[in-house]
Amino acid sequence: MSKSLPKRSEDYSLWYNELVKRAGLAENSAVRGCMVIKPYGYAIWEKMQRTLDDMFKRTGHENAYFPLFVPKSLFEAEEKNAEGFAKECAVVTHYRLQTDPDRPGKLRVDPNAKLEEELIVRPTSEAIIWSTYKGWIQSYRDLPLLINQWANVVRWEMRTRLFLRTAEFLWQEGHTAHATEGEAVAETRQMLDVYAQFAEEWMALPVVKGVKTENERFAGAVDTYCIEGLMQDGKALQAGTSHFLGQNFAKAFDVQFQTKEGGLEHVWGTSWGVSTRLMGALVMAHSDDEGLVLPPKLAPIQVVIVPIYKTGQLEEVMERIRPMQMGLIARGISVKVDDRDTERPGFKFAEWELKGVPVRIAVGLRDLEAGTVEVARRDTKEKMTLPLADIVNSVDQLLADIQQNIYQRALRFRETHTTRVESYEEFKQVLDTTAGFVLAHYDGTSETEERIKEETKATIRCLALNEPDEDGVCMLTGKPSVRRAYFARAY
Amino acid sequence: MSKSLPKRSEDYSLWYNELVKRAGLAENSAVRGCMVIKPYGYAIWEKMQRTLDDMFKRTGHENAYFPLFVPKSLFEAEEKNAEGFAKECAVVTHYRLQTDPDRPGKLRVDPNAKLEEELIVRPTSEAIIWSTYKGWIQSYRDLPLLINQWANVVRWEMRTRLFLRTAEFLWQEGHTAHATEGEAVAETRQMLDVYAQFAEEWMALPVVKGVKTENERFAGAVDTYCIEGLMQDGKALQAGTSHFLGQNFAKAFDVQFQTKEGGLEHVWGTSWGVSTRLMGALVMAHSDDEGLVLPPKLAPIQVVIVPIYKTGQLEEVMERIRPMQMGLIARGISVKVDDRDTERPGFKFAEWELKGVPVRIAVGLRDLEAGTVEVARRDTKEKMTLPLADIVNSVDQLLADIQQNIYQRALRFRETHTTRVESYEEFKQVLDTTAGFVLAHYDGTSETEERIKEETKATIRCLALNEPDEDGVCMLTGKPSVRRAYFARAY
Known part of the structure; x- marks a missing residue:
């Protein structure tokens, strides 16, 4: 930390x-x-x-x-x-x-x-x-x-x-x-x-x-x-x-x-x-530069609750937190209450961000008096003040939103990083700039595949099942091709 | 089989x-x-x-x-x-x-x-x-x-x-x-x-x-x-x-x-x-000479239902079995319906006995008309005719009984196979007849323990936590002992 x-x-x-x-x-x-x-x-x-x-x-x-x-x-x-x-x-x-x-x-x-x-x-x-x-x-x-x-x-x-x-x-x-x-x-x-x-x-x-x-x-x-x-x-x-x-x-x-x-x-x-x-x-x-971003469905801890208090107030805040904690657990949501008295809230926030906990709830006495809590979502870092009365429903919905949002974000990333190219020059240029998946025609031989790999470090990831037939010519040899392959540099 | x-x-x-x-x-x-x-x-x-x-x-x-x-x-x-x-x-x-x-x-x-x-x-x-x-x-x-x-x-x-x-x-x-x-x-x-x-x-x-x-x-x-x-x-x-x-x-x-x-x-x-x-x-x-006897809490299949039917009746019997099957599943009981048309009921009974399924229910049209089913428990091999209307409760209770019964049976076996002996002669005699745990005094040395093991193949299984202190003398050396040890031949 x-x-x-x-x-x-x-x-x-x-x-x-x-x-x-x-x-x-x-x-x-x-x-x-x-x-x-x-x-x-x-x-x-x-x-x-x-x-x-x-x-x-x-x-x-x-x-x-x-x-x-x-x-x-x-x-x-x-x-x-x-x-x-x-x-x-x-x-x-x-x-x-x-x-x-x-x-x-x-x-x-x-x-x-x-x-x-x-x-x-x-x-x-x-x-x-x-x-x-x-x-x-x-x-x-x-x-x-x-x-x-x-x-x-x-x-x-x-x-x-x-x-x-x-x-x-x-x-x-x-x-x-x-x-x-x-x-x-x-x-x-x-x-x-x-x-x-x-x-x-x-x-x-x-x-x-x-x-x-x-x-x-x-x-x-x-x-x-x-x-x-x-x-x-x-x-x-x-x-x-x-x-x-x-x-x-x-x-x-x-x-x-x-x-x-x-x-x-x-x-x-x-x-x-x-x-x-x-x-x-x-x-x-x-994940991002602050740490993990975990999809709620796989996060070991889905919600962390951090009490905000001055010396001597912890017990009172904890007592107010408990019903919310129980409500979330009853909904099948895994909750961690970070009641460590040895660390400051800012330290705790950073630690749970690093660990990718999808939702963080900060609870202080002033908020509680107003009937609200401060909720932060890990994926967008957005902070919201939400009514305590309906917090279980709000968090449940929020977890579903986060799951959807990070999927959509990854999907958009893939879409903006999938490029169809028509020439070997373009192929190499894309690999060195946006990278991602490059859809290109090749002549279907192992030799061509091997040469492309040697020259560009890109491999054929797959012949996608949903890729339509399309007449074209191999970007390297000019021989005929009936379908584009998915190329990429890969792990 | x-x-x-x-x-x-x-x-x-x-x-x-x-x-x-x-x-x-x-x-x-x-x-x-x-x-x-x-x-x-x-x-x-x-x-x-x-x-x-x-x-x-x-x-x-x-x-x-x-x-x-x-x-x-x-x-x-x-x-x-x-x-x-x-x-x-x-x-x-x-x-x-x-x-x-x-x-x-x-x-x-x-x-x-x-x-x-x-x-x-x-x-x-x-x-x-x-x-x-x-x-x-x-x-x-x-x-x-x-x-x-x-x-x-x-x-x-x-x-x-x-x-x-x-x-x-x-x-x-x-x-x-x-x-x-x-x-x-x-x-x-x-x-x-x-x-x-x-x-x-x-x-x-x-x-x-x-x-x-x-x-x-x-x-x-x-x-x-x-x-x-x-x-x-x-x-x-x-x-x-x-x-x-x-x-x-x-x-x-x-x-x-x-x-x-x-x-x-x-x-x-x-x-x-x-x-x-x-x-x-x-x-x-x-387990017994017919096969496994599994405690219901660990049995992968807790209840097997075997339809009894003449040619052409299977579908009708199966239709009557389904509500019972669903009722058991809803109660959290794992059920297998053995609807194989290639094997006879007797063969199926023997197979599920071999596999230790705790409860077997045989369902024929004649029983169904009488509003009953035939239930057999694996542990005692007892057969019962039980009302279909209350079958889920009956089976649930029966599974709990079986769990208890096999524990009690094993406990009685242990009790009748735990012997306190006062001499080495008696010790060896028990090992060769009833066997089981033999509680005996020994002088607490590795040498004595080793010699007993060599001569009788019995080892000290443990010094039991709930065994009271008791003054005695080592059955082998006559030296003083303060507590009996649990001896047995062992796997």
């Missing part, structure tokens, strides 16, 4: 890192690339989890839990998947430590406790789960199999950033098996819709739904669908993916089922996931 | 393993010692989690998340803790795989990707958490620090059993820091009470609260408190532990705070945990 945050306009990246730490969301740990998720950050993640979990259950999924470790021989069974993750795997090779004979009081790996087969710490769980599904699926009656898992995974990233890219992260991974290709594709699309709904209605983050190009596809998938959000620095962020796996894993792990007609076929698979990366998206989409 | 379960009286151990698998709770995985928790088992665990999490929050705790990995240098900082867990640690030594030059399509550990410092997969998180607390605690204002974590941990056990002892398991671990010894001891005892309340009121498992002897103490703790339950084979099971850590970890990780008076002192710590082991306790405490 001692010094102000770096400004977004001066150093967006530093602003983000400092904000995440100072608001109490997360910090770096003693383990390279791994973070500690602090209580306030974890409380937001818990709200995300609870909401998503309810959505998964309403769409027929059940939770289960599979091992953290994947034996190497299973890991390598689906070749593309293995190849895609091999370079960033943490590998367990031993199962015991012993006293180090050379350094008293210290431990070393026991050379006699080497595993016969190395264990991979799961970077994703397709391999271990499909090897299990082989035992669960015999007949069409066992399908569809609709399972989700909440878990930690490890990907040994070289350059890490709190929430956005960490060696260990928390996520959910859905893994489903179906009798037909059509059902599996429908499941893939359904879960993409669930993610988009969550992003827009709960995170207040507008997203583009689309499909990845081959270059950006999940290793082992036939198609990767994604939702892409836009951050305030004009960079895109992939906020969730849903993969149609075809029969790739079913074939790699020999998962076949007896059809109604008595035949034997490989099942069709999907997998889909969102992670603690969503926390990074939430921070970067809405 | 094809063959019946092994009987408890014939092979308790086989009965347990088969039941866990056939009821769909868990199964062994492709990874040595690691299990897959299946959807039905996970649904019970989720209910446990939700309940415990609420209890932790009501007692002022917040959740957070700390890294899966512990660098070896941190791991070894608290010597006793390190020594206690060193022999069962999974160790990550490399962070990359590469194509095996000798075996095309296969992978091997990349010898150039060796970690400078090995990472221990957490067997418990004191080390990583206390190294973090050093940064969080400066002043008495930062205390108490009351944090809980839901996580997976790994202990490389050589002999594993589903839920009871697995290489990886899920648990929660609370880690708190306090300004005074008194506060830390009070926290340790409070969490023991929380665990006991959960075990008794939710799991319907009566437990003995006590403190462990030095031999059985958590590595690094000053005192380990525990709750001990009794299984139907007369063996005890430790269902939760709460450790008073003194200043051991604060000293090992140099966590000091400025006192109100301006001094500098090490903080006092606690840690406490329960794990998926509770699932094993739940199964072994109540």
